Amino acid sequence: MSINDTLLSLSLSPALLLLLVLGIALVESLALVGLLVPGVVLITAAASIAGHQAIALPWIISAAFIGAVLGDSASYLLGYRHSDTVTTRWPLSLHPEWLGRGARFFERYGIYSVFIGRFIGPVRPIIPLVAGMMRMPGRTFAWANIISAALWAPAYVLPGYLLGHTWQQRLNLPANVEMAIIMLAASVIILAVMFSWGRAQVGRHGRIYFAIAHLARRVPAMRRPWLAMSRNGEVPLASLFLCLIALTAASAWTLLIMQHDGPLLIDLQAKQLFAWLRSPWLVDASLLLAKVGDKAGIIMLAAPWALWLLLVKRFDLLTHGALALGGIGVLNTLGKAVFGRARPDTPDYLVGSFSYPSAHTSTWVVVTGVMAVLIASRQPRQRRMWVYWLAIGITLPMALSRLVLDVHWLSDLVGGALLGLVVCALIQLNWQRRYRRPLPSIPWARLLLGSLLLVGVRVAFFPPV
Incomplete structure (x- = not known):
């Protein structure tokens, strides 16, 4: 079995x-x-x-x-x-x-x-x-x-x-789709708990942080690394734990994919479920998201922010953003080439492109993750979980749209999301290595409007990539 x-x-x-x-x-x-x-x-x-x-x-x-x-x-x-x-x-x-x-x-x-x-x-x-x-x-x-x-x-x-x-x-639901529904619900709940209760516990005022700090003071082998990491203030336990958990889960999940010829059982169940859910308006919305989340859409989305960072001379943040997007792009390309997993269905614009991991999902996790960290850092500690929950809520439709279009398996989305979390954690760990100057006041309205206008142009006048 x-x-x-x-x-x-x-x-x-x-x-x-x-x-x-x-x-x-x-x-x-x-x-x-x-x-x-x-x-x-x-x-x-x-x-x-x-x-x-x-x-x-x-x-x-x-x-x-x-x-x-x-x-x-x-x-x-x-x-x-x-x-x-x-x-x-x-x-x-x-x-x-x-x-x-x-x-x-x-x-x-x-x-x-x-x-x-x-x-x-x-x-x-x-x-x-x-x-x-x-x-x-x-x-x-x-x-x-x-x-x-x-x-x-x-x-x-x-x-x-x-x-x-x-x-x-x-409802005339397809038979035996329970596991796919459970998988989707469990993923959302786990992420929500991880970025609310879990993140609070590994923050400076959390019980896990306090327990590890207490242990580090008592164990000589841990004292020096702990002091070295805390030179800039709070030890980045949240980013470190996220990196370890996401990297372990991504590795285990990828091994599971490699051990199976073809789709997993939950992939077939999810395919049945989304075939039942598919409707013309849902397909149209998913095609729109496909354009927003591809390479051209991400470039249009990020362009106003990159230009603003250049104007305010925050090359450190610009470099980290470029590393995040470039890193996830390289990992997606390597993953698809190494695993060569066939898609459920391959439209003309995706001929020659493979399924695992889902690049739309992983890239969107990185984009929303980087933005969530930026926004949460400027919020009171009690409100930060709402920022991360909003990021999860924004990412979920992008990921599920790939199932509506039948161009990915459910397991591709899971692998892509885990890979995106690894990149987010690595970028955040590198950012927290030393003190950074606080950002000037961010012109949120103008930057968001610029992103929306450019993404609108991309959706209206260019085919999906």
């Missing part, structure tokens, strides 16, 4: 799905953690798969119920036993307003806050913690916890279960 077949069988196992629903409900109800996890989306997706599998509904609701009760109970005990220290721990140490919001809600509704709070997103993971800190009687909390979980579980599970139970009949 291939690796993909194994993953598919595991992902659709009834026992695993029940554990998944229980785990999501538990994590979504845990103090503070629930604020960082898209629990509603995850539990809806898991319930949808369970409905498609026709797993008995009482089992799914019971799993969600147990997870919710356990999560709130753990949060209550944490607040009850560690009320003096919990406010000094991450993430409350960075977001004390979360606790204040929960305390005001608790003071307003008293014992009913546990029941009501279960269904209100902003305070849901905070209320059990506050109840413990306020010394709510255990028996009172237990009854409110159990009754609210008994109502919450079916309310959150049933919509997803109904969707999964009916999607095949009502």
Whole structure:
């Protein structure tokens, strides 16, 4: 059995799905953690798969119920036993307003806050913690916890279960495309978590950064490298971790591609799914994105920014931008030549061009990644994750448009995205090696307008490259 077949069988196992629903409900109800996890989306997706599998509904609701009760109970005990220290721990140490919001809600509704709070997103993971800190009687909390979980579980599970139970009949989806959908959803969620919670943890105020700094001071072999890297301020752990994770994942993924003759199972499933989704307007939009994301489109997009950097004499940033685009271009060319993977379909303008990795995806990851770092560096620390999420949201349509046009496999997009992340991390690491002068005020409106006008000219008057 291939690796993909194994993953598919595991992902659709009834026992695993029940554990998944229980785990999501538990994590979504845990103090503070629930604020960082898209629990509603995850539990809806898991319930949808369970409905498609026709797993008995009482089992799914019971799993969600147990997870919710356990999560709130753990949060209550944490607040009850560690009320003096919990406010000094991450993430409350960075977001004390979360606790204040929960305390005001608790003071307003008293014992009913546990029941009501279960269904209100902003305070849901905070209320059990506050109840413990306020010394709510255990028996009172237990009854409110159990009754609210008994109502919450079916309310959150049933919509997803109904969707999964009916999607095949009502939507006429292709058979056996679940793994491709899971792969796409998991990729987006992993990237979102990596660039929000993960990046915060390896930043100067994060727990991982603090733990490594503490270890470096105690271990002589680590002390000198740590001091050398911190001469310019913060040690670039985020860029270093991103480079290591992306490079490892890209290497493993490429090895998986090399071991298979032809497309993977998820590639065939994604091809079925996007053939079903394909429509004239979606194809037209994808053709437009194909022009925006090719070599000519990227040159037009970057030209105003390069000219501005020349005018303000920021040759260091201009050089790094050129290295990023040139580096990803070379890697894409080498990758296609070395692997020689055939495309699902090859239009005339792509004759002689191979499939792996997806150059549109990798190049767009580099473009949005470099811009995201530039913008995030000028934002308060709490807002930086929104910049990275926006970059993910901009990159996703570009990548998926390649599946709509049927010129790439899903695995090509994954490989291209990982390769782009490696280049972004390497460029950022090199940039952080020494102190850089801050940029002058950026004329965002004029530069963006210039990019849009040039890209518009490219789309209107030139064929795809």
